[in-house]
Amino acid sequence: EAGVTQFPSHSVIEKGQTVTLRCDPISGHDNLYWYRRVMGKEIKFLLHFVKESKQDESGMPNNRFLAERTGGTYSTLKVQPAELEDSGVYFCASSGRLAGIGEQYFGPGTRLTVT
Amino acid sequence: GENVEQHPSTLSVQEGDSAVIKCTYSDSASNYFPWYKQELGKGPQLIIDIRSNVGEKKDQRIAVTLNKTAKHFSLHITETQPEDSAVYFCASRERDDKIIFGKGTRLHILP
Numbered sequence: 001e002a003g004v005t006q007f008p009s010h011s012v013i014e015k016g017q018t019v020t021l022r023c024d025p026i027s028g029h030d031n032l033y034w035y036r037r038v039m040g041k042e043i044k045f046l047l048h049f050v051k052e053s054k055q056d057e058s059g060m061p062n063n064r065f066l067a068e069r070t071g072g073t074y075s076t077l078k079v080q081p082a083e084l085e086d087s088g089v090y091f092c093a094s095s096g097r098l099a100g101i102g103e104q105y106f107g108p109g110t111r112l113t114v115t
Numbered sequence: 116g117e118n119v120e121q122h123p124s125t126l127s128v129q130e131g132d133s134a135v136i137k138c139t140y141s142d143s144a145s146n147y148f149p150w151y152k153q154e155l156g157k158g159p160q161l162i163i164d165i166r167s168n169v170g171e172k173k174d175q176r177i178a179v180t181l182n183k184t185a186k187h188f189s190l191h192i193t194e195t196q197p198e199d200s201a202v203y204f205c206a207s208r209e210r211d212d213k214i215i216f217g218k219g220t221r222l223h224i225l226p
Binding site: 004033035041042043044048058059091104105106108 | 119149151156157158159160161164204212213214215216217218219
């Protein structure tokens with residue numbers, strides 16, 4: 001069974017540009033989560049999808065971040081325009097239907113560097 | 116909201132010795148405490164977890180203890196091996212399913 005995949009693995013962009021990160025969850029997993037780790041700090045929750053609906057987006061830093069999950073399969077996280085403080089590693093995780101009980105499986109992350 | 120503190124930030128132990136990582140949490144309603152191991156170039160991987168109705172859980176060389184009264188939990192790795200070198204994160208999960216992570220402990224196993 002394929003795990004959670006993320007693309008790209010690394011992205012370097014200039015301040016003011018736009019970047020779109022993609023996450024493909026484990027097939028059949030309804031729950032999809034985005035997290036972010038800024039250098040030296042803890043991994044922080046950004047948002048949670050149940051299928052195509054946003055269940056909780058309380059962790060999204062500001063309106064420069066837009067997450068979508070059309071069709072309830074893969075998800076994208078767009079940062080527009082990117083700022084220096086957006087640099088970090090963005091993780092995606094997915095879990096099965098029994099949210100709150102099932103283990104969250106993490107992808108390898110996308111390392112975003114904003115220069 | 117929930118806050119998870121983790122110590123130490125870096126830990127070096129001789130191969131074969133034990134390693135202990137400690138965490139505290141603030142929300143008494145938290146009921147699930149996973150531990151993740153992150154190796155270079157990979158995402159966090161669940162290695163062991165404990166629920167609030169259990170005080171201790173063991174899986175081979177790894178054990179986790181939970182003290183609900185004091186709101187702290189610990190990871191114990193015995194007979195450490197080189198492949199145990201990684202960053203370890205403690206976490207708690209709130210009722211709304213989000214995971215709150217500690218800042219991580221970089222564990223070095225010395226030959």
